[in-house]
Amino acid sequence: MLVQGIKSRPVYTGLAIDRHAQQHLFALEGEGALAFADALAQADRKFLATAEILYVPAGSRAARHDLGLSAAGPLDLWTAPTVPVLLNRLRVTLQTAAMGTRLYIAGTEGFIGEAMQVALDAGIDFNSILTEHRGSSARRVQCVHCKGITEEVITSPFTCSHCGLPLLVRDHYSRRLGAFQGVNVDAEEPGSAPRPEVMFP
Amino acid sequence: MNIAFNDETFRDDFTFRNSPQAIRRFPFPFHEDSYMYAVNMEPHVPLARDSAYGTLIDVDEHYVAEMRDRALVLKEDPLRYQALPHMMTAQWDTLELLMEQQAAGYPELFTLTRDGDRWHWINRPLNIDQRFTFGDAATLPCEPLEYITRQAQGDFCIVDQRDGNLWMDAGMVTTQADWSLDFDIGMNFMEWHGPVPLAHQIGVFDRALKFLLNLQQGRPVRRLNWTMTINARLDTSPENYHKWGPDRATVTPENVGNKVHLRCELQSLWRLPRSNGILFVIRCFLIKMEELVTVPKWARRFHRVLRDLPPELADYKGLTRYRPTTVAWLAKYDDGAPTSPGFFPD
């Protein structure tokens, strides 16, 4: 039922440190902290002197990944209480950033999508941003009918949390919305929606 | 050329119909008895005046009704028109192109007078008389792309060219075959074609992209695409799929002729001069099965194409549910005789 192999699905190629960057700005969520640790292990530690980390523990608060980040010794580490607070700080930081600043984003797909939007609005080309997917593979899905976004979707179909239609999650992703597309699954024969299956655990 | 505009609807009571002349000029999309994706682009040059290729931007008997339907769609859902901020130059390019082409092709309907940047546009079918300053968006009632595409048949997408790719960064999309501008805006060529099956594997999009990146000014190209629609609905958007999807289950052997439509897109692609963008014009033509079979060659050929279509394509185009009924109905008009090559009626 699920349409597979669609080309708009983002490819998250991992956080490889760009040794030429003048500033290294990290936006990390939850287990995204572990992506930073892995990148650190591969890189010359010199970049830490110009590294600024914005971190939100989100669902993995108990794991205290912030301790690991702090131990790495970046120039600056700031822990945000919630994702929106982090995104706002990212927005302001990018307003005054200069060319030569490299942005790294790691965390859940929904977080990457949202941070990416902030970066695009700041005039960064998305191809120059390094991303790594960590943590839950739950999806952020936009209902194409009512335009409402449902977070943390793990099944397909699922019920739109706004308009209540049963939606098929398509592998069609919009960077601008930071979301996958949800389309009514039983439009042609209302009531015929298949049972939800866990697709994005 | 005097056009008698139809008073007709593309929703609710669906009074849309084609006159016998409109049937003859329908851009039938199959040049042979089978169909597969191809980079089927050719120069967009005028052909016979009484065909859909008579002018480079076609205006036909459905013009007024289609513009009325577009206004209704936009009233319900303004997100069908969007343009990213860096596309303003391309918007003006598009306004110029559509005004020039319409005025040149249909001088009795449209008049464009230019005095430097001071332009005067008259659209008689829609009773519009507008003076404005080219390049100054504040002198028009809305953005230039929205303004002119409320007065031109077809959907319009403007793509920006950069980094060896094409980016869908502006559009007016209200007569689409099941894709969403609001969702796809900002995507590149490969991404917005992502959901199309089979074509990626055979390299169609790689070749098409390479071709389009070198599309030249003054040398537009065109291609045809097609799908099918139940009832004469222009707005088959994903946004409204839950409203029009049920129509697909209503096809019976008795109503195929009136209910089932072949939907042809005559796409033309134009390099825009000031912005270096490309304008995609996606002009939709509908024809009922009972209208189509008045041309015996098309009846035979479409029967064969639809019967032999690969199932993935039928699925992607949403034909699966009513294909057997339609093929059975069309079979009555196919005596097995050979068909002549090419698109046009014999």
Add this chain to the structure above:
Amino acid sequence: MSINTEMSVRVAAITQVADQVRRLRFERVDGQPLPVFSGGAHVVVSMRDGAILRRNPYSLMSSPADSSGYEISVLAVEKSRGGSTFLHHKLKVGDTLAISQPINLFPIDQRGRKHILMAGGIGITPFMAMMDQLAREDRSFELHYAVRTRSHGAYWRELQARYGARRVHVYCDAEQLFIPTGEILGHQPLGTHLYVCGPAGMIKGVLGSAAQLGWPRQNLHSEEFLAPPPGKVFKAVLTRSGKTITVHSHQSILEAVEAAGVEAPYLCRGGACGQCETAVVGCDGALEHHDIYLEPEDKASGKKIMICVSRISGSEIRLDL
């Protein structure tokens, strides 16, 4: 596709603007307006030089919004392949030429928050049109222009007068002034785009320092017209048209193909656009790729060649033409 969209133009004016630089103004023979274009575009000029048809690309430098005429600037080149010499010494006001529609392989990135233009010598020409467009659209830009001597440098006075010394910076080799690339690129706001046009060495140098400073590839743009380099004489067998032709030392394969009356597609004639990519059926030597279009693996495959600039080291190549 062989719709001819070339335009017949008359030379309306010839102006000597600096040592070795001539500006030519073209107007349409039929009196029609020329198409408007986008800054950074070039046209291919076709010149009938005796029995030889020469075709060279030149950047348009006049205002992109001005449809009354096009202007190009031509540098007198010592080792000219013929085009530059023809335009400098044989062409007169009133002569007619054919030019292509404008083609832009060096466009402005419309998203840019700021645009930095770096020109070396005659590489200034595309930026003249770009700045006209940027200024008209009220966008932020600055030009850094390197010239050998003040008298060699074309247009720097009028550019400073028009856009002001804050936006137009001139550096003169003879005065030991060079573009301080590192300083300029070190402190630009996010969303800045860099454009370079000039000699190959300069382009390489500037793009190299930008990369060293962490500028991403997506924000870097350059244009260089590669002249087809000379080489040994060889034969080309055109398998589809059944012709065997000779490619002379100072001729590209494309030029030899055209001289033999065979039509081949092209746009930039400088190894950049990919339009003249041709399948190689066979070759008795190595391909000498001079283009900047093919990927390294394509070049290594020996199956493709850009016939506008590339040659072979052997004596015969068989092409699918």
